[in-house]
Amino acid sequence: MALINYRKAINDALAEEIMRDENVFIIGEEVAEYNGAYKVTEGLWKRFGDKRLVDAPISEAGFIGLGVGASMLGLRPVIELMFWSFAFVAYDQIVNNAGCVRYMSGGLINCPIVIRGPANGGTNVGATHSHTPENILANVPGVKVVAPATAYDAKGLMKSAIRDNDPVFVMENTLLYGEQWEVPEEEYLIPLGSADVKREGTDISLIAHGRSVLIALAAADILAAEHNINAEVVDLRSIRPLDEDAIVQSVRKTHRAVLVDENKPFCGVSAQIASMLQEKAFDDLDAPIGRVNTLDAPAIYSPPVEKLQLPNAQRVVSKALTVCA
Amino acid sequence: MQSVADSPTSAAAEINRNLTAEQKIAFLRDMFRIRRFEQVALKCYNQGKMGGFLHLYIGQESVAVGTISLLGENDHVITAYRDHGHALAVGMSMNECMAELFGKATGCSKGKGGSMHFFAPDKNYWGGHGIVAGQTPLGLGLAYALKYKGLRGCCLCYMGDGAVNQGVFHESLNIASLWDIPVIYIIENNQYSMGTSLERSSAFKNSLSERAEGYNIAWDSFNGEDIYEIRAKTQIAVDRAHNESRPSVLEIATYRYYGHSVADANAKKYRSAQEIEDYKTNHDPLRIWQKTLIEEGVIDEATAHQLDLDAKHEADEAVKFAEESPFPTEADIFKDVYYEVDNETGSGKRGKHFFND
Ligand SMILES: Cc1ncc(C[n+]2csc(CCOP(=O)(O)OP(=O)(O)O)c2C)c(N)n1
Numbered sequence: 001m002a003l004i005n006y007r008k009a010i011n012d013a014l015a016e017e018i019m020r021d022e023n024v025f026i027i028g029e030e031v032a033e034y035n036g037a038y039k040v041t042e043g044l045w046k047r048f049g050d051k052r053l054v055d056a057p058i059s060e061a062g063f064i065g066l067g068v069g070a071s072m073l074g075l076r077p078v079i080e081l082m083f084w085s086f087a088f089v090a091y092d093q094i095v096n097n098a099g100c101v102r103y104m105s106g107g108l109i110n111c112p113i114v115i116r117g118p119a120n121g122g123t124n125v126g127a128t129h130s131h132t133p134e135n136i137l138a139n140v141p142g143v144k145v146v147a148p149a150t151a152y153d154a155k156g157l158m159k160s161a162i163r164d165n166d167p168v169f170v171m172e173n174t175l176l177y178g179e180q181w182e183v184p185e186e187e188y189l190i191p192l193g194s195a196d197v198k199r200e201g202t203d204i205s206l207i208a209h210g211r212s213v214l215i216a217l218a219a220a221d222i223l224a225a226e227h228n229i230n231a232e233v234v235d236l237r238s239i240r241p242l243d244e245d246a247i248v249q250s251v252r253k254t255h256r257a258v259l260v261d262e263n264k265p266f267c268g269v270s271a272q273i274a275s276m277l278q279e280k281a282f283d284d285l286d287a288p289i290g291r292v293n294t295l296d297a298p299a300i301y302s303p304p305v306e307k308l309q310l311p312n313a314q315r316v317v318s319k320a321l322t323v324c325a
Numbered sequence: 326m327q328s329v330a331d332s333p334t335s336a337a338a339e340i341n342r343n344l345t346a347e348q349k350i351a352f353l354r355d356m357f358r359i360r361r362f363e364q365v366a367l368k369c370y371n372q373g374k375m376g377g378f379l380h381l382y383i384g385q386e387s388v389a390v391g392t393i394s395l396l397g398e399n400d401h402v403i404t405a406y407r408d409h410g411h412a413l414a415v416g417m418s419m420n421e422c423m424a425e426l427f428g429k430a431t432g433c434s435k436g437k438g439g440s441m442h443f444f445a446p447d448k449n450y451w452g453g454h455g456i457v458a459g460q461t462p463l464g465l466g467l468a469y470a471l472k473y474k475g476l477r478g479c480c481l482c483y484m485g486d487g488a489v490n491q492g493v494f495h496e497s498l499n500i501a502s503l504w505d506i507p508v509i510y511i512i513e514n515n516q517y518s519m520g521t522s523l524e525r526s527s528a529f530k531n532s533l534s535e536r537a538e539g540y541n542i543a544w545d546s547f548n549g550e551d552i553y554e555i556r557a558k559t560q561i562a563v564d565r566a567h568n569e570s571r572p573s574v575l576e577i578a579t580y581r582y583y584g585h586s587v588a589d590a591n592a593k594k595y596r597s598a599q600e601i602e603d604y605k606t607n608h609d610p611l612r613i614w615q616k617t618l619i620e621e622g623v624i625d626e627a628t629a630h631q632l633d634l635d636a637k638h639e640a641d642e643a644v645k646f647a648e649e650s651p652f653p654t655e656a657d658i659f660k661d662v663y664y665e666v667d668n669e670t671g672s673g674k675r676g677k678h679f680f681n682d
């Protein structure tokens with residue numbers, strides 16, 4: 001299998017879907033002639049032209065609203081946000097229009113849009129550019145949210161997102177764009193709503209999404225090598241819909257859980273999962289559930305300190321040791 | 326730029342010269358239907374038969390009826406929360422609209438939208454939107470989709486005079502002009518946004534629509550009390566959209582007789598009783614149109630009166646229909662949230678979509 005980076009995997013997914021369906025088009029800032037602020041759409045404008053790759057002015061509310069309106073008439077816009085942090089200027093369009101139009105019309109109108117872009121900290125760009133709004137968006141019934149951790153997952157989830165008939169928001173990660181994974185040549189889809197066990201284990205479940213999955217995997221290596229603890233790593237992949245069965249199944253096996261989540265702690269994705277686990281796996285738990293989140297303050301700029309603010313393997317290991325004690 | 330002075334006026338305009346007597350009478354009928362529907366709805370609202378807001382369109386009927394009368398197969402309509410008039414004008418039935426107000430399962434949105442959220446995609450009617458100016462990029466997107474698909478059409482996107490100060494409207498204007506999108510923004514200037522007069526909310530030189538000048542968008546500003554005038558002026562924008570794929574901004578002067586919403590207790594405080602009376606007496610679009618048709622010999626007083634009675638009867642029947650209809654069930658709360666769940670697709674069956682337990 002070829003090694004392909006996360007960026008290229010998404011690029012391939014977009015190209016394949018543009019070719020498959022004439023209603024798919026990409027719109028966003030710098031997506032066409034400039035090849036994408038993070039080069040995710042590199043080469044697509046050259047291949048597919050102005051109709052399918054549309055450079056928009058810096059008007060997130062305007063072009064996301066345009067995408068919602070166009071999708072109501074059957075187009076399938078894939079909207080790039082340069083950063084998910086910029087979604088807030090378009091929050092009304094995302095929540096009130098994309099999120100509610102099907103419901104308020106009694107199911108008469110569909111909104112098959114995808115909004116995608118990076119949602120992560122760790123790049124020293126300060127608080128305004130480091131938000132991870134997957135928890136906020138997943139709070140809205142009517143929308144779907146996915147957060148791929150690998151190139152393989154990014155490609156398969158992106159293709160499913162584009163084919164889905166509901167609004168799907170894809171949370172990417174600038175720190176992963178250059179990372180490589182094995183990706184098959186032949187076409188595949190990864191369904192929304194299915195988690196993936198990234199590492200089998202018996203002693204504790206580390207449950208994560210997005211880049212935190214890689215942190216959990218690194219922590220699992222340390223736990224095995226230095227503490228003789230065999231951790232299982234569950235990658236949610238999809239936040240809403242959520243594969244609760246996979247989570248519960250893992251905890252039934254290991255009886256312990258640490259949730260790793262780049263969200264801030266208050267009502268982060270991990271808070272939802274902790275609440276669910278205490279209801280559904282209370283008797284299976286041998287210890288309280290632990291959480292490792294981004295430290296609860298706006299994202300600090302200072303490069304060495306930002307590293308400490310984000311979840312990291314060492315913090316996961318310490319938390320796991322407490323939970324296993 | 327198009328201004329009132331250099332456009333052909335009203336009755337003599339080609340689009341009006343060719344109207345049949347039946348078409349002219351239909352406009353009157355449609356306006357009576359909107360007015361009677363809302364008067365009856367208001368009565369029911371005051372009897373506690375519905376919840377939420379009820380934004381009445383009474384006084385503005387000519388705008389929806391006149392503009393929508395120009396539309397063809399590939400022309401679309403979207404508006405804000407004051408949406409009953411447009412809904413009836415596109416051909417929605419009083420029954421489905423009244424039932425929606427009553428929160429019934431037989432309502433146009435199955436009781437899930439309410440007064441502000443009427444929809445009928447089969448009639449090219451895309452709502453009914455509660456957030457001020459939130460619909461302005463959606464109208465842009467509908468028109469964008471028409472162009473993308475190579476269809477000759479346009480989207481009429483209605484908004485209030487208060488909505489012009491929302492940022493997303495300006496983003497939409499810029500994109501509409503930049504990309505030659507056939508969207509027509511119709512500012513229904515009823516001079517108030519809730520209790521704030523135009524003068525107290527908007528900075529402008531001669532008109533609100535003139536702001537379009539800065540975006541190199543054609544604009545016009547005209548009186549909305551006369552259907553001929555509305556049709557003549559709006560047709561210019563429709564032609565522009567159809568033939569040149571260019572946007573327009575039209576500002577139509579109009580007036581609402583009731584409060585902002587029924588719950589608007591201050592209706593008579595921020596404007597004088599004389600002002601309201603003057604509009605009702607001298608500028609009422611129904612009276613004016615009826616008078617025109619009588620003068621033209623198209624209709625007589627008795628026939629006009631009969632149209633009004635029929636409209637009232639239809640509205641009363643709609644109330645019966647609404648009252649006899651069932652409410653949605655508790656299980657219906659979870660329907661129409663996700664396409665994939667409702668249609669039991671693979672995607673809809675995998676993972677948890679609702680987090681109640
Ligand atoms: C974003 C937003 N802000 C405030 C409101 C509350 N609100 C509803 S209607 C309205 C006045 C709007 O007036 P205008 O645009 O002139 O329309 P009209 O009611 O006269 O038809 C306000 C402030 C809202 N619905 N949405």
Ligand SMILES: [Mg+2]
Nearest residue numbers: 485486517518
């Ligand atoms: Mg107004």
